[in-house]
Amino acid sequence: YYWQVDDPIGHKFGYVEGLKLQSAGNVVKNLVENICRNGNLCLNISPKADGTIPDDQQAVLRGVGRWLKTNGEGVYGSRAWRLFGEGPSVEGSDAPEEWRFTCQGAKRLYAFAMKWDGGRTVIRSLDSSAEQVRRVSLLGGGRLKFSQRPDGLHIEAPAEKPGEYIAVFAIELR
16 A cells, blocks of 8 residues: 655744754655655655745755665655565564665665665575576665575675665666
8 A cells, every 4th residue: 555654854843943853864764664665755844934945954855865866766666565674673574684675666676775784785585585686786886796595685785885874775686
């Protein structure tokens, strides 16, 4: 089922002096958590009475925009995959890494790395009995070496994350 959540950029709907804002990273995290469950995020900004958007809110929106410029491929036109995620915050999952997933059609999967440790990482849902992986790349970072094994898809990720907030892996399936 498709659904939508309406969240304010701050701690209140509407502008007030001293509005405490979400960070751009938190907005991105909420967006990813929603889309991987086939949802949508409607972000409410809080303009002043004269219609201007305060600079601090603009800074948050620009941060989200920078992230989307690099990683929007995994967001725009995507749908929930057969699993919304895996990792410590997903009930029943004992995987140490934390992932969220979207897809575009049957051959293109996006894995959102909710935490970045750098180096080798594993997506347990793509073990050697799952769909066969053809190619793995890091959005904003290029193609990566990988191997599909009985315990999951092992990816050789760079030590440094290619951008801010959540890194996104594009996985081409056969």
